[in-house]
Structure formats: C-alpha cells, structure tokens
Amino acid sequence: MRKQFVTTMERLLDEDPRLVVLLGDIGVFAFRHAFQKHPKRVINIGILEQATVSVAAGLAKEGFIPLFHSIAPFVVERAFEQIKVDFGYQALGGHFVSVGGSYDYAALGCSHHCPGDVELMQAVPGMQILAPGHPAEFDSLMSQTFASGKPTYHRLSERSNSEARPVTFGKAEIEQLGSGPVIVTVGPFLDRVIEASSGSDATILYYTTLAPFDDETLREHAGDGRILCVEPFYEGTLAASITNALRGKRIALSSMGVPRRFLTDYGHASYHDAACGLLAADIRARLDELRHV
Amino acid sequence: MASTLRDLREQILRAACAAGEGHIASAFSILDILWVLYHGILRHNPANPADPARDRFVLSKGHASLGIYGILATRGFFPMEELKTFASSSGRLGGHPDSRKVPGVEASTGSLGHGMPMAAGMALGLKIRKSSSRVVCIVGDGECNEGAVWEAALLAAHHKLGHFTCVVDFNHSGDRALMLGDLAAKFRSFDWDVVEIDGHDHAQIEAALKPHDGDVPRAVIASTIKGKGCKEMENNPAWHHKAPKVDELEAMLAQLA
Numbered sequence: 284m285r286k287q288f289v290t291t292m293e294r295l296l297d298e299d300p301r302l303v304v305l306l307g308d309i310g311v312f313a314f315r316h317a318f319q320k321h322p323k324r325v326i327n328i329g330i331l332e333q334a335t336v337s338v339a340a341g342l343a344k345e346g347f348i349p350l351f352h353s354i355a356p357f358v359v360e361r362a363f364e365q366i367k368v369d370f371g372y373q374a375l376g377g378h379f380v381s382v383g384g385s386y387d388y389a390a391l392g393c394s395h396h397c398p399g400d401v402e403l404m405q406a407v408p409g410m411q412i413l414a415p416g417h418p419a420e421f422d423s424l425m426s427q428t429f430a431s432g433k434p435t436y437h438r439l440s441e442r443s444n445s446e447a448r449p450v451t452f453g454k455a456e457i458e459q460l461g462s463g464p465v466i467v468t469v470g471p472f473l474d475r476v477i478e479a480s481s482g483s484d485a486t487i488l489y490y491t492t493l494a495p496f497d498d499e500t501l502r503e504h505a506g507d508g509r510i511l512c513v514e515p516f517y518e519g520t521l522a523a524s525i526t527n528a529l530r531g532k533r534i535a536l537s538s539m540g541v542p543r544r545f546l547t548d549y550g551h552a553s554y555h556d557a558a559c560g561l562l563a564a565d566i567r568a569r570l571d572e573l574r575h576v
Numbered sequence: 577m578a579s580t581l582r583d584l585r586e587q588i589l590r591a592a593c594a595a596g597e598g599h600i601a602s603a604f605s606i607l608d609i610l611w612v613l614y615h616g617i618l619r620h621n622p623a624n625p626a627d628p629a630r631d632r633f634v635l636s637k638g639h640a641s642l643g644i645y646g647i648l649a650t651r652g653f654f655p656m657e658e659l660k661t662f663a664s665s666s667g668r669l670g671g672h673p674d675s676r677k678v679p680g681v682e683a684s685t686g687s688l689g690h691g692m693p694m695a696a697g698m699a700l701g702l703k704i705r706k707s708s709s710r711v712v713c714i715v716g717d718g719e720c721n722e723g724a725v726w727e728a729a730l731l732a733a734h735h736k737l738g739h740f741t742c743v744v745d746f747n748h749s750g751d752r753a754l755m756l757g758d759l760a761a762k763f764r765s766f767d768w769d770v771v772e773i774d775g776h777d778h779a780q781i782e783a784a785l786k787p788h789d790g791d792v793p794r795a796v797i798a799s800t801i802k803g804k805g806c807k808e809m810e811n812n813p814a815w816h817h818k819a820p821k822v823d824e825l826e827a828m829l830a831q832l833a
Contacts, residue, residue, distance in 0.1 A: 394686025550665025
C-alpha cells in the first residue's frame with residue numbers, strides 16, 4: 284500500500300499543481316523521483332509534526348492541497364490539536380496519510396502503535412476518514428476525495444486483502460448477503476472475515492469510508508439487528524456510528540477490535556493478531572455466539 | 577560479556593540480525609558517549625536500579641535502544657545473553673526502551689521530543705528535593721526539530737537546572753530535512769553553557785560530561801558519525817532502520833572497528 288501511495292502521489296503531483304506533499308522525514312527514498320520532478324512541492328519537512336500541520340493549514344489557506352505523511356501516532360496523536368483547530372475548525376481541505384496504524388510496527392513498541400487514530404479523528408467534525416483494504420482501493424479513494432476541499436485521513440496498512448473491491452467514497456460495499464447476523468468490517472480485515480464466515484448465512488458489509496459513515500446501507504441490510512463489528516483499530520470505535528445508523532431499532536451489537544490496553548509485547552503484527560483474539564477462528568466464535576442472542 | 581566497544585558492536589549486530597529489526601546505525605552513533613557515561617561518569621547501581629542516589633540517564637532518541645541495552649548489559653543490569661531476545665514477542669527489550677520493563681531504563685521513549693522534557697522534569701524534581709544526583713539525556717539532531725526540545729531548553733535555563741546536561745548526538749542525519757545551523761549558538765541564546773566535542777573521542781567526552789558546578793544547564797554538542805565503527809553503515813541513510821540478513825552478518829562483523 285505504501286508503494287501505491289507513492290505512485291498515486293506522483294500522478295496527482297503531475298496532474299494538479301495545487302498538491303504539496305510534506306513528508307515527516309519518512310518515505311524520503313520512495314519519493315526520490317517526485318523530489319526531483321517537483322522539488323518545490325515535495326518537501327521533507329522534518330520531525331516537527333505540530334508545526335507541519337499548521338504549515339499545511341497555511342498552505343491550504345493559500346489555495347494549495349497539502350498532504351502530510353508520517354507514522355500514525357505522529358500524524359494523529361502528536362498534532363491532534365492542530366488538526367482539530369487549524370483544519371477542522373477552519374474547515375480547510377487537506378490530506379493526512381498515516382502508516383503503522385494499530386500494531387503494524389509491533390517490534391517498535393507502544394510509542395509506535397496507534398489503534399486510537401480513527402477514534403480521535405472521529406472527534407474532529409467534518410473529518411473524512413478512509414481505511415482502504417487494498418492498494419488499488421487507496422488509489423481510488425484518494426482520487427475521489429483529492430479535491431473535496433475537506434480534511435481527509437487515509438489510514439494505510441502494512442497488510443492488504445487479496446483482491447480489491449470497487450470502492451466508492453461514502454458507501455459501504457455489500458460483500459455477501461445472507462439471512463443471519465450482519466458483519467460490519469473495515470479495510471484489511473475483510474479477508475479474515477470472509478474466511479471466518481465461510482459457509483455461514485451472515486451478511487458482510489465492507490466499509491472503507493468510516494466518516495461520513497454510510498448509514499443507509501447498514502439500515503437496509505441490518506436484518507434482525509444482530510451486528511458483529513470487526514474493526515482493525517480499538518474495539519468499539521465504530522459503535523457510535525452503528526448505533527446512530529440504527530437508532531430506533533432493537534439491536535445486539537458485538538464489537539471486535541484491538542483491546543483497550545497497551546500491547547507491551549514486541550514481535551510481529553501476526554503475533555498480536557493472535558494475542559488480541561483477532562484471527563478468523565476468533566471471529567467465527569464471536570459470530571456463533573451472536574447467533575444465539 | 578563485551579569487554580570492548582568492538583565486542584559490544586558485534587553483540588548489537590547479532591541481536592539485530594536475529595530479530596530482523598533495529599536502528600543499529602543510531603546506536604553506533606552514541607556508543608562511545610554511552611560507554612564513557614557508564615564507565616566513570618554516571619553513578620549507577622545495577623543491584624538496585626532505583627537507588628535514589630543514582631544519576632539519571634534518559635535516551636530521548638529511543639530508537640537507539642540497542643545502544644543503551646548493550647551498555648546496561650555490560651554494566652550488569654541484565655545478562656548480555658538477553659540481547660538475543662531483542663524485539664521478540666517474549667522479550668522485554670523492544671525497538672524502543674520501556675522503563676517499566678528494563679532495569680536501568682529511566683523513561684519509555686520512542687516518540688521524539690519527549691525524553692528531554694522528561695529529563696528536565698526529573699532534574700527539577702531532584703532540585704526541589706535538594707538531591708545531589710544529576711540528569712543526562714541524549715537527543716538526536718533530527719529530534720531537535722521538535723518544538724518540545726526547545727521548550728525544555730527554555731525552562732531548564734529558567735529553573736537554573738545546572739545539574740542537567742543534554743547531549744546532542746549531532747550526526748547530521750536530520751540535514752536532509754531541516755538544517756539546524758549553529759546549534760551551539762542556539763543553545764547559548766537559550767542561556768545554556770555549551771561545549772562542542774568530537775563524540776567519538778573519549779577524553780573529550782569525559783571532560784564534557786563530568787559533573788560541573790553552577791546553576792546553568794549544559795549542552796554538549798557531540799559531532800558524531802551515524803553507524804560509527806561499521807564502514808558500510810557509516811553515514812549511509814539506507815541503514816537507518818535496517819538489520820543485516822544472516823548472509824550479510826559475517827561481512828559486517830569483519831568491518832567492525
């Protein structure tokens with residue numbers, strides 16, 4: 284997905300002179316061709332995230348479309364107030380592209396984990412939040428939102444689904460229709476949800492746009508109200524969006540995501556998937572549990 | 577047990593190779609400074625890491641964790657064997673250091689710009705308690721981009737934290753993004769005492785870091801080479817966050833100075 288990010292930005296830099304890419308001293312080698320071709324609009328800005336977000340807001344005020352890229356905790360948590368006030372409050376357009384969400388960078392420890400990014404970004408009114416599950420989906424969603432004039436958060440993952448879906452900004456995809464519980468899942472978790480629900484009668488709704496949340500698709504396919512949400516960030520992050528979409532309807536919501544504790548072990552992301560109970564077998568068990576509600 | 581810096585570099589390379597992970601070049605950049613600090617400068621007590629009489633050391637550039645792990649192991653805080661568990665799911669030595677896990681690690685760092693203000697807070701606390709302990713921290717030059725570094729510099733001078741020393745590991749890795757210019761002049765303008773040294777010259781390191789009187793905090797601008805001691809890594813950005821593969825390891829060990 285990171286490779287696609289560079290390819291997409293190279294294309295958009297060529298197409299739109301308003302784009303300015305600000306790198307937080309990461310991805311510098313990957314962007315080497317873009318640096319050469321657009322030396323004034325691709326900037327390794329340094330390790331100063333709060334100032335960078337405010338600088339990006341200044342660029343937006345001058346008519347540019349700024350994009351800031353760094354590791355998730357440094358984009359979202361470090362500079363959160365700047366994002367809230369400078370972009371959210373002032374209703375400025377720009378893009379925030381993170382890598383290393385949740386525990387993608389497991390070996391680097393908790394300072395580099397960020398399972399709370401989407402929840403924080405949800406707290407900024409007007410923020411568009413995207414979590415593609417495949418490189419091609421990132422390209423599509425970035426292209427669809429690029430000139431939207433709104434602040435937009437793109438959550439890149441180190442892991443991808445095996446196949447891209449034809450994603451539309453603001454819409455959930457119906458992956459499977461059944462008569463049983465409804466699984467709401469996000470980005471790179473789709474493949475494991477499909478594996479977990481194999482042979483079941485579950486409906487699977489695939490979300491890559493998390494804000495604005497597609498209420499309509501969920502309302503139309505909520506069945507008898509048994510909902511399993513499988514999310515690649517803190518468990519419960521989408522709970523408010525789901526309950527709001529289904530307001531007035533009796534529902535049984537079960538959320539699966541990253542548990543709300545510091546994950547102090549190191550190792551690889553796959554180790555944490557197992558330790559957090561986020562493997563396909565765990566999802567299947569939770570689905571079966573919901574079947575008896 | 578590593579009895580020389582060359583041995584220690586070997587242990588670090590082997591640990592990173594086994595883990596497939598590590599900021600080795602950043603660790604090698606500060607290894608001479610750490611070696612001198614922990615061989616005669618800092619008061620420390622491996623038998624009681626929380627000894628109130630100890631001096632405090634904060635590795636603000638936490639990604640150089642392999643350096644502090646190696647040094648703490650040489651001083652007996654834990655066995656050198658433990659480096660083999662680096663970054664593993666069952667080990668306590670992570671890619672960034674965790675103060676709740678690793679004896680001798682004073683602060684959990686990894687997000688740049690946190691360690692120096694924490695160290696300043698420790699120095700302020702020690703001053704309030706009228707302790708004779710001192711605080712030393714190491715920041716990277718890239719880390720000096722962060723505003724929090726300069727906020728800490730401002731308040732350390734204001735609160736007259738003369739027992740606080742900040743070492744800047746100035747290996748110029750941040751130059752590709754943002755030039756720092758005359759860093760010594762910048763610290764002086766914040767009313768700090770400034771010493772400029774060769775960060776690989778042990779006599780200069782010792783002279784700059786030994787305790788000094790007065791109530792003015794000291795900045796030690798240490799000119800260093802990122803990856804020092806391993807030719808292929810020296811000032812080579814490709815090695816910023818990369819571990820040697822098994823078939824590369826022997827060649828890298830042969831290069832160690």
